[in-house]
Amino acid sequence: MFAADRLPLAERYAELLATEGVVRGLIGPREAPRLWERHLLNCAVLAELVRGSASVADVGSGAGLPGIVLAIARPDLRVTLVEPLLRRTRFLDEVVEELGLEGQVEVVRGRAEELAGTRTFDVVTARAVAPLDRLARWCLPLVDPGGELVAMKGASARAEVEAAMPALTALGCADPVVVELGVGVLAESTWAVRLARPEAGPVGWRGRPGRGDGKARDRRRAQ
Numbered sequence: 320m321f322a323a324d325r326l327p328l329a330e331r332y333a334e335l336l337a338t339e340g341v342v343r344g345l346i347g348p349r350e351a352p353r354l355w356e357r358h359l360l361n362c363a364v365l366a367e368l369v370r371g372s373a374s375v376a377d378v379g380s381g382a383g384l385p386g387i388v389l390a391i392a393r394p395d396l397r398v399t400l401v402e403p404l405l406r407r408t409r410f411l412d413e414v415v416e417e418l419g420l421e422g423q424v425e426v427v428r429g430r431a432e433e434l435a436g437t438r439t440f441d442v443v444t445a446r447a448v449a450p451l452d453r454l455a456r457w458c459l460p461l462v463d464p465g466g467e468l469v470a471m472k473g474a475s476a477r478a479e480v481e482a483a484m485p486a487l488t489a490l491g492c493a494d495p496v497v498v499e500l501g502v503g504v505l506a507e508s509t510w511a512v513r514l515a516r517p518e519a520g521p522v523g524w525r526g527r528p529g530r531g532d533g534k535a536r537d538r539r540r541a542q
């Protein structure tokens with residue numbers, strides 16, 4: 320998962336999570352002994368879904384998961400960590416500096432919704448940030464046409480997709496694809512939901528009257 324020359328970076332990151340990350344309350348103390356399995360390796364398996372040399376935004380990166388792990392595993396990626404909480408962005412800035420990732424990783428303090436209209440990326444990732452429908456509303460506007468949102472989910476991924484289908488259809492995204500990751504590698508598989516943004520046109524907001532909703536716009540024009 321990590322090339323030999325990047326393994327020391329992964330080890331140092333694990334150390335930072337287990338020490339400063341725990342002290343500053345970004346990682347629960349009970350997570351410390353299982354950081355590799357539940358966090359680093361769990362995120363590293365995501366790397367196989369990301370196309371070569373992609374720009375990636377990791378929304379709600381927290382202590383850097385999966386964004387820092389992706390950057391370590393895939394030096395070809397340019398990674399933007401999007402996180403609103405100052406305590407967390409301070410830690411992320413320190414990690415980036417300590418690992419020497421300044422040329423590859425940037426930290427942006429803010430919410431995904433605030434970034435909409437200012438930046439887009441080939442791939443947007445998110446792990447443990449919000450239910451799929453809300454995540455799609457926040458993140459699809461950050462995805463380049465032809466790019467995708469990759470949401471890391473647990474074993475309930477398919478159920479979550481079903482629950483979110485009305486919202487996803489209203490947003491006009493292609494059918495979600497659920498991928499099981501880490502089979503034969505992790506003790507427990509993990510799942511990713513891939514949501515492609517259509518090649519052309521803005522992300523639709525149908526079903527969210529007052530927020531660029533197509534029908535509402537048509538009604539306004541007709542008045």
Ligand SMILES: C[S@@+](CC[C@H](N)C(=O)[O-])C[C@H]1O[C@@H](n2cnc3c(N)ncnc32)[C@H](O)[C@@H]1O
Pocket residue numbers: 378379380381382383384385401402403404407429430431432445446447448457
């Ligand atoms: C439960 S933590 C998950 C952190 C990390 N992704 C992980 O897997 O460990 C959720 C993170 O999402 C961030 N967050 C919540 N709403 C957000 C939004 N609208 N835009 C960007 N980040 C958000 C929170 O500040 C928090 O750091």
